[in-house]
Amino acid sequence: MPARLHIAMAVIPAHGHINPSLAVVKELVARGHRVTYLSGSAVAEVVATTGAEFFSYDSVIQTTENPEGSDPFELMDVYLDDGMAMLERLREIYEDDRPDLFLYDIAGYAARILADSWGIPTLQLSPTFVVSKGQEEQMRAGHEAVRQDPRGAAHLDRFDKWLSDNGASYDPIGLMNEPDRSVVLISSVLQPLAELVDKDRYTFVGPCFGDRSHQGDWQRADRTRKLLYISLGTWVELPEGFARACLDAFRYQPDWNVVLQAGSRAEEFLAGDVPDNVEIRSWSPQFRLLAEADAFVTHGGPASVQEGIYHGVPMVAVPQANDQFTIADRLVELGVGRRLDTADVTAEALRAAVLGLLDDPGVAERLESASARMRSEGGTEKAVALIEKRLAERTP
DSSP states (O other): OOOOOEEEEEOOSOHHHHGGGHHHHHHHHHTTOEEEEEEEGGGHHHHHTTTOEEEEEOOSGGGSSSGGGSOHHHHHHHHHHHHHHHHHHHHHHHTTSOOSEEEEETTOTHHHHHHHHHTOOEEEEESSOOOOTTHHHHHHHHHHHHHTSHHHHHHHHHHHHHHHHTTOOSOHHHHHHOOSSEEEOSOTTTOTTGGGSOTTTEEEOOOOOOOOGGGOOOOOSOTTSEEEEEEOOSSOOOOHHHHHHHHHHTTTOTTEEEEEEOGGGHHHHHTSOOOTTEEEESOOOHHHHHTTOSEEEEOOOHHHHHHHHHTTOOEEEOOOSTTHHHHHHHHHHHTSEEEOOGGGOOHHHHHHHHHHHHHOHHHHHHHHHHHHHHHTSOHHHHHHHHHHHHHHHSOO
16 A cells, blocks of 8 residues: 555535545545545535545535526536636645645546646546547537537637636546546446447446445335335426326325435425325435335436446436436446436326336346446445555656
């Protein structure tokens, strides 16, 4: 193991970006490294469970209501504003306390800008799938298409100026999608075109779940009934039609219990007509709950889907934004899930999708195979080994 060194981590304050690497950070601390961690103040408590030293920045993301549902150009501006705020705070914190290595989340690319300007090595931690060979040029073509819209052009001009002002030699596509090295915290099972991924740049280690006891426990009340867990993640406010379908899908199915994570709308739904076999929660210890579930209705976020595969739970994906549509399609390709778009979700469609998965014995077999492959990829131990190798490679 290398000598005790200073590792700095930069992540946006979103659970889907924070949670995948918590076990990695905790293990680095346990091995004696000094780890400092920058994110929004909203995640300070969960980061504290790793033992890392926490710093906050004025994140735009944590104060933006439902960013996943925003106008695309507004959302691009939100993330750029957040990157600018992160870079300013990183420079302030580390000017006189420079780390030996910067770790950064895919949306924490401000750390790469600063590290490159200071000559400090970097390692990206990706909580979702990565760009395969040949896709870079497709992305640049999309980049130019964005520039044809006046709002897109204004955004990219501002992005380019920010990079230039900070001495960066790459464009936004290179900054975000062409890291020097990346540890991919998802299983290669989920990666589209996995055979085309640059193996010298990206290493898949699979999910690093770690100890989730701080999230609390959950016990299945009635093991004579099947259990359906429903959650669209932490950022999405449940659409009205979707919520109603969830309440009605198994209303007259006495052999089923349903746990619906309703977030900010939990109290509203609890005041209405709730079937006796439906439990509504504002938040759930999802990893623990999925260990008990027979089926999972999910937005298709990479962290949630991997937890489902790990526990061998068939999934109905109702994608809401970003990579969730690709992941939903990937579940269908793997034969372990079905996709329902939000507009198509009715009680009948939801019930048919769930029951169809459970009635197909091939689904369970394919889930068992995918779970075994995921569990064999190395997880936390491999991720930490790669980080320490990167530390050892740095120029003294």
